[in-house]
Amino acid sequence: MLIVTKSPALKLKTWHHNVGDWPQRLEILTPNMAAQLPAEDIVNDEDFIDGPLGVTELTSADLKGLAKEIDDILTDLDKAVDNLTVCVENMTEVANSFGPQPVFKFTHALNGRFRSLGAYAHWHYKPDTQIESSNHLFRQLFQLLHETRSEKSHFEVL
Incomplete structure (x- = not known):
């Protein structure tokens, strides 16, 4: 499993x-290693040293570099696990930082890579924080259904 957060x-x-046991392998990509890891009652050194967990700081400040870093970890994970899952937790921030058109291309390229690996991928995106033209691009890319429940809106893959 790969989580970008x-x-x-x-x-x-x-x-x-929520789950308890660690997956076969869990890699986390983060833009800031200054964020503290949990206390030893949750993770310990053995989980990271020859264990199932890995946390890597992103070094790229552009989408091409970010895609390369994700691809490198996907290549390693594909060799190590039977079923690959990818979670991109901060898609809204990526869209805000780089704009909808470049992020559309970035996401399209990564989705092709995920498909080629047979990976299940999900993206966390907050449509109510974006302008409608940006949301339209993402609806096209993901073939999404926009739903509104109570005061929160979200997209669901069709």
């Missing part, structure tokens, strides 16, 4: 609380 500690705590 800016809060690795929260992701690991949530996984540990």
Whole structure:
């Protein structure tokens, strides 16, 4: 499993609380290693040293470099696990940072890579924080159904 997030500690705590056992292999990409990892009651050194967990700081500040870093980890994970899952937790921030057109191309390229590996991928995106033209691009890319429930709106893959 690959998770791209800016809060690795929260992701690991949530996984540990809700699932318990670590997956066969869990890699986390984060833009900021200054974010603390959870306390030793959740993870310990053995989980990282020759264990199933890995946390890597993203070094790229552009989409091409980010795609390359994700691809490198996907290549390693594909050799190590039977079923590959990818979670991109901060898609809204990526769209805000780079704009909808470049992110559309970035996402399209990564989706092709995920498909070639037979990976299941999901993207966290908050449509109510974006302008409609950006949301339209993402609906096209993902063939998404936009739903509104109570005060929150979200996209679901058709």
